[in-house]
Amino acid sequence: MPCEGTRLRFPSCPTARTPFPLVPCAVVPSRRRLPRVGARMTLAAGCCQAESGPRCGGLRQRRPRRPAGEPSRPSPPPRAWAPLEAPVGVWAPLAFVTLLSFASRFYRLSEPPHVCWDETHFGKMGSYYINRTFFFDVHPPLGKMLIGLAGYLSGYNGTFPFQKPGDRYEHHNYIGMRGFCAFLGSCLVPFAYLTVLELSKSLSAALLAASILIFDTGCITLSQYILLDPILMFFLMGAVLSMVKYNSCADRPFSASWWFWLSLTGVNLAGAIGVKFVGLFVVLLVGLNTVYDLWELLGDLSLSLVTLGKHLLARVFCLILLPLVLYTAQFAVHFAVLSKSGPGDGFFSSAFQSRLIGNNLHNVSVPEHLAYGSVITMKNLRMAGGYLHSHWHLYPEGVGARQQQVTAYLHKDLNNLWVIKKHDSNTDHLDPSCSVEFVRHGDVIRLEHKETSRNLHSHQHEAPMTRKHFQVTGYGINGTGDANDFWRIEMVGRKAGKRIKVLRSQIRLTHLATGCILGSSGKTLPKWGWEQVEVTCTPYVKETPNALWNVEDHINPKLPNISLDVLKPSFPEILLESHMVMIRGNSGLKPKENEVTSKPWHWPINYQGLRFSGVNETDYRVYLLGNPVVWWLNLVTIGLYLLMATCAIVAMKRGVQLTAEFKELSEVLLHSGGKIMLGWLLHYLPFFMMGRVLYFHHYFPAMLFSSMLTGITWDTLLKFCAGRLSCSMGRRVYTYGTLALMLLIVYSFYLFHPLSYGMVGPMASDPNSPMTGLRWLESWEF
């Protein structure tokens, strides 16, 4: 039947009886499918209408253009989705999903009224911002600053100690902070909705993706507490959304909306890395997308080189410079706010600490340059490094030579004091008759321990813990020792003859006789060493902070004191140092061998959740676990997507004659789906290579992409199936298929909602529990 034949054609299946009336822009094919190259020329009034404001998807172009021969028909009979054809058609579902999203995230937000899981960290850090005390964390500051700000605005005064999970909040106002996180977490759903809508031009795909996120117990749980993840995901999805938006503005470059979305992408990128370094993956995604974008532009010979240059500069400015400036600004605020000494001091260098009010290095006056006869303390530059220390105790029998111990000690102590002397004379430099002689880079010196008058000494005995290094001891009586007491003092990156500065100079002490370098191995000595940190002389000449020291205290009555303010590090220096400390802190988070740790392959199969609150039967228990139906659907979809994409791409490569509708479908599948798939890969695969401790919640950014992919893939699949059938049949398949998927998701949410909203009563392993039948995997512990 010829009529049927024309009706088969998708998406311009004639009249409003088209099965896919919810495919707004696709009916103006050239605009959407070829957003850049050819289309640009022909599009006078592109989808990117100025009146549609920043939303440049052109979703108002819903009315299908009828084929020329087709007689105009009256408006379609009313259908279930008929209202969507009206201008509210896109906004109404958006409002609806947003409402649902907010409702699901804010429901029972205040429960449980005690500290849950990592709230103990991030809530505490929020309090630090309110109290302005300095602390250290492995993540960049933005997320915690926002939490602090939310707490501050909502009237939390920063006095709750957040000591351990399970502590009751009592009268403290925690709702503000939780509400802030829940707000950002709720925004994910509209963001995902708009992204998918923009990519696939299909309302049902967008609704499917949105409903997956709304009804995923994991996303709900993760959004309801004071955590960094909702903030991270907010910026991440924001970046993806604005990237997609500015891509669809490609036909009107340099328009207001184009600039708006491009710079918004940059702002969101800065936000994403500012919360956690995982944000780098989305930077990578945007970067790859931009490179591809530029490549396409470069191939467009109608563009002059000047225009190309403008394109390039605009992207460099908005996607590189702008985020960098914002990122730096976050740190500027961070350092400005945290001006008081606090628990983070010890992780940073002495020079850094001198900035902090209340630190004992703040506003201290010491002589600036080292001179012979100065009494000093030396601090190791490794993270939380100790002071060079010695005491009357000897190394025990069997541990190297039986001489006086030299260790690194984390606390201030009189035994940390050393006197710098010339290696070949034992004159008292503090004698007023002597002239001041400064210590210079490259000098050979002797370090005499002030309390015991023994010299810092090393020799070719093995060190107590690190067997390949040499032992360091205190040797000699009243400063008279032997040639093994001589050390060459050098500064990193300076020339010979320069004076050595307090705090700022990074000092290396090379043992003259053996050529080894004084360092702290970081290993704790046994009881005989009072559990202080081992100090060794390493023969392996490597530039590590372990082998570098700086002078902290400095006493020399013959020299004028200067205020340490002069030596305060500049902003770029503290920025660099805090990054070094963060990186080292991150790489220090290694799992222990006998610990059960979460593995990346556990995540997509929802193998195991995280206990947020409560252990026993009587507790209010919250368990972070994805809605298994949703997650397994996502997992299956990834395989399905790969299969469909492979078929499509091979068919095209083999030159199989495809109908226009298939071409369109595969375009959406490969192009839009490909972007999302790339996002998923970028947010998932790198975890396989990470050495640090991993947790289940690290998968959630990838899960967002996976959910969007599910929306797009199933929508495409259903359209494809529908396209093979007759028009009415196809419409039914399409509608019922989508509905069935959504109902499945809603029903599974109904089953699993206690995971997020709290369970009280017997554990699921108990047959009496209402959750017993839902414990589908033995590894779930609710």
Next chain:
Amino acid sequence: MLGFLKQPVMVTAEINVNLVALTVMGLLNRLWALSYPQAVVFDEVYYGQFVSLYMKRIFFVDDSGPPFGHMLLAFGGYLGGFDGNFLWNRIGAEYSMNVPVWSLRLLPALTGALCVPLAYQILVELHFSHCAAFGAALLILFENSLITQSRLMLLESVLIFFILLAILSYLKFYNLQKCSPFTAGWWFWLLLTGVACSCAVGVKYMGLFTYMLLLAIAGVHSWHLIGDQTLSNVSVLCHLLARGLALVVVPVAMYLSFFYVHLTLLYRSGPHDQIMTSAFQASLEGGLARITQGQPLEIAYGSQITLRNVLGKPMPCWLHSHKNTYPIRYENGRGSSHQQQVTCYPFKDVNNWWIVKDPGMQQLVVSNPPRPVRHGHIVQLVHGITTRYLNTHDVAAPLSPHSQEISCYIDYNISMPSQNLWRVEIVNRESDTDVWKTILSEVRFVHVNTSAVLKLSGASLPEWGYRQLEIIGEKLSKGYHQSMLWNVEEHRYGKSQEQKEREVELHSPTQADISKNLSFMARFTELQWKILTLKNEDTEHKYSSSPLDWITMDTNIAYWFHPISGAQIHLIGNVLTWASANVATFVYVCLFLWYLLRRRRKICDIPEDAWRLWVSAGGLCVGGWAVNYLPFFMMEKTLFLYHYLPALTFQILLIPVVLQHLTDHLCRSQLPKNAFSALMVAWFSSIYLVYRTFSPLTYGEPTLSAAELRALRWKDSWDILIRKH
């Protein structure tokens, strides 16, 4: 009948004299005075011990790579009649008479020599001129670092050989593809690609990256093939299947066969047994098998057993208890139950024996007939020597305060009753009624009252616990982990005389069962997993370096030093070659990007053919360099300069590619071409000169004076050993 005689028998041979000459030169400069020095040089001390173990057929585990490389070295030893009796303990130790130094070093030297003609042929197959190909071969020939590395019993030259062979055979195959697919030659080169790839991976895991590169290249080529619409669907499918067979199936099969040979050769137990599971150990001759032979298979109530932790980290150990009790107060002030200690002990000991008891009965001997313990049964574990019961309760463990303390219960008559019931859960069971078996079953002990799981925490106890390992009851058992699994290693039934007779009668063939049960795949999986996960503690080494030092060769390695004469061998490359290779890479990348961007704007600077050649040669050489170099930035192990050599080889191959491109396309007129050729001659002579200059450090002779050595120290960061007089 004799018709064939009517035609004369003609043999025509084409001999590429270039190739022959290069091979001979390669052999000469790699094999010359091969058995000098007669002493252990650098990592020979490491590989040598494995060669000895192969000779003695003793099992070992080496985490540095798969066994094929070691087997090749051992093959050299086998040909030389090496008996394995040499103590590999010190670099510089003189070889005794029974060590066939020459034949041990022969194989690496041969493969190193063959790299020279291979380099030549690769460039020819890439459609470059014979002149360029000859240049590439000469550069490889005069590269000091490659010479040093191939003249010793080390694996890099073998690895490089297989990598180059794989590349060459793929190129041969690809060139045949256009004219004559599915011919014998086509199949030969295709299969050889797969075989060479698996050999490369089998020598060192670094080979994996080149294999991936080749797969990627083959993937791109196959993709073009799919797009070729002159081919029918069936023939495309055949092409794809043939590639899948040769490039995936064959290498995997080859890789498995390396392990098969390895495991067949090494059948005796040895020093690394302890790393493996009990089942694996029992499959080796001697060692554990001697003990477990003839012991009953099924654990019954009344069985006497020793329990070994399946994870065995930080060290393999057995569940242990002894008379001493936990201190009443720990150093940090926490209290304990003051009951008898339960630990994990890394040595065999009489205190490792436990008796499985039925909670409902008093007897500690096996009844007649024996009642086997099955999955889900509740048992008590009685310590053999002290007859106390394994117990846990709500007291914090000594070092892991979040877990429960495990003790042997002593009744102090305070409000702490004994809680000594344990449920046996066989993790690797086939059905829920499975019987608990010696060695084979991996068992979890779940405490009945508190559902805590018996676990090795990995921490070692202080002095009061004799530094033995801590055992805890993990309350929140977060799923499956090997540290919570135990298997019975030694096992015997209760002591009554008559039972013993029955035991012999019933269970004599158990040993056969156990080793039969462990298939090759099971043994392979275990060994492979152990190789990949075995972690040596971070070792510092005087000559270790970071990947950034390699490009500019800011580091060297002193391989050997003669204590009296002062002769020495160093891993130092030909400085000029390294510098030129870097320049070539830089020029290539810049030119490539330039061409690429210009082509996108439809401006073609060079003809299409030249562009394709430029991309394919560059993709191979720069790609090979990148995949063999960049991954090192992500590795956490100790790295050495010699890790860079495979990448360097690719980089060297790039030099003639770039040079020929420059002469062909950038020197338009005759005059610059002549100047360029003159420059080339000068450049090659200087490369030869540098090679000659450093050859005393490459070959270890002649001995240089201190002044000469000082003159060779071209970079301050080089560590050349100059004796102080």
